[in-house]
Amino acid sequence: MTPTQPPASPNDESALQAVIARARSGDVEAFNVLVERFQRAAFVVALRMLGDRDLAEDVTQDAVLSAFRHIKQFRGGSFRVWLLRIVTNQCLDYWRAQQRRPSVSLDVLLAPATEETGGEAARNDAALIDPAWDPTMLAERHELQAFIERALLALPEDQRLAVVLCDVEGLSYDEIAEVTRTNVGTVKSRLARGRARLRDLLLRHPELLPRAYRHDSRGDQPRVPRKPE
Amino acid sequence: MKPNENVMNHLSDELLSERLDGLLDVAAQERVDAHLAECADCAARYAGLRQVQATLRALRQVEDIPDFRLNAQGRPRRLRLRPESSRPSRGYVFARMASVAVLVGGVLLLFVAIITGAGSLTLTSHESAANYSNAAPASQSYPGCTTMHCPAVGTPLPGNNDGAVKTPTMVPTPVGGQSNTTFAPLKPPAPFPSPLAEFGLGMLLALGGLIAFLGFGRRERST
Incomplete structure (x- = not known):
């Protein structure tokens, strides 16, 4: 089971910032540490937004990949919030592309x-x-x-x-x-x-x-x- | 706030929602709690919000979280559960829109070609004939023919009141000692591009756009 909670202590926060800095330099292993930490939150948000597990998995994977490719655009702050923004944008992109929404009557x-x-x-x-x-x-x-x-x-x-x-x-x-x-x-x-x-x-x-x-x-x-x- | 006022003025859902999250200051929370103690309607609505929030929190528990880590090349380790094409990319949407634009452009070009072509036919077969009909005998030829008879050499043709001769070059040539004159072939300026080229290009664009549009639509349905 991977860690699921954001950093709670200053030391943890400083360690997280160090990992983010390594990930920004293109270190895949460092980025994977971030993924392990926040992938549960990303997946749950995608799952509850889309209502479909398979789709949520693909959307979350796309969001993770997009985060890796654009991590240099991360300007600090909460990495979880930044990742969740990408996830929600992926959900919105999916709905717009499909021209429909997973709505229930x-x-x-x-x-x-x-x-x-x-x-x-x-x-x-x-x-x-x-x-x-x-x-x-x-x-x-x-x-x-x-x-x-x-x-x-x-x-x-x-x-x-x-x-x-x-x-x-x-x-x-x-x-x-x-x-x-x-x-x-x-x-x-x-x-x-x-x-x-x-x-x-x-x-x-x-x-x-x-x-x-x-x-x-x-x-x-x-x-x-x-x-x- | 008097008790009666508490009951009469129901609390808004936004206020109840903030109370649920504990975001009200002490004074506001006391007023809300006092109202809830007296107003059964608002208490029921607030209790409903509590139930909804408690159930939503339980939805946070999801089993079997997939592994979304990337491989050393920065690519996903897991395979997609749905084909890539099931999620139309922006490029796909752009290509679909472009095919529609090409289709519309081709159809418009077809219309233009048809209109200009019809106008060209009208000019050569009717307007020119009308200009020369008063002077030319029944045997005369109109633009496109090799000879033309005119009663007055070098003078404007009857029916052409503005004094301008429409033929680009008019070369009088006596024929058989008569006063009739033979003119060089009349060639009306050819429109550029020609209606035929426009028609062909329009047809090509329309067909290409239609095929591309249908192809993208088929790809979308297949997903």
Whole structure:
């Protein structure tokens, strides 16, 4: 298993800068050290953006190759952010070239709620306000993850990228702004809209949440969240 | 902020999102928390965001990360899972656009050739005839023929009121003691390039562009 985390200590950072300097001089082995360190982040971002493992592997490989060829253009800062920018650019190039996006129809995502479990959705909305409710326990559920994976692909590209970089990869707002070449305000807006859209889709699928977390057993009245005006 | 105001004015998703990331200052966070404690709608929306974020964090775990390191020559060690052609490069897109441009250019050239060719035919067969029809007998020849009869030697032809004779050279030659005059062959200036050359070039470009366009399209479909 390769290291997956960016440098955490000053010594580690200085060692990383030394490796980057060697890689900039054309040292393939030094560059491979960087690849080992950041390839997981690059691949995960590509995978969650594209929704296809084979394609994500090729796009990540292309990004790594492009990074090696253009490493002299790296002007310092976070190498991870620089590499992720190349990965996201590769994803965007792929979409533009294909003239299509790996989107999932919202109708498919919404169908179960409107046809079969629409009434239960409202009860589950109330379940989400249970103070004892722990979202991390539900997050481990395979069905829920699979749904969020599909719902991600239904987001517009900019929102999806912000959500993936922040919530999946754990980048800060400033780092996301650097990757996407926008400002922090735009990042906040895209992130909020992306998360809210995913939440609204999730709330229409109460079957993904176990009954232990459903609030109807307490006899409370169902409440349907409303968006602020 | 009064309790009623807390409930009446729902929190925006952006504010809830910032609260989720712990980016609010202390005062703002206290106000948001106070609202969430009283407003079930906003609390439900906030809880939904927490669930989404927790699930997204779980998506970070991916098994079997491929090895993307390069070999000593700076090339990928692993083989592509998809053919290179499945990912159209910028060069490919440019070539496709160029083929379209050639196709359009060829078609336009064809149109120009057809129009100029038709105009040339009209000039030689109708306009010239109209210019000379008042004076020339029925047996006269028009541009392209070897002789032409005209009642007045060296004078402008009837029907040509501007006084200019359209023939580049007019050589009077008495024929059989009559007053008729024989002129040198009338050669209207040939357009350059000729409509035939334009037509051929246009056809060539159009066909080439069409073949290239279809070839690229076939390559794209095959991927």
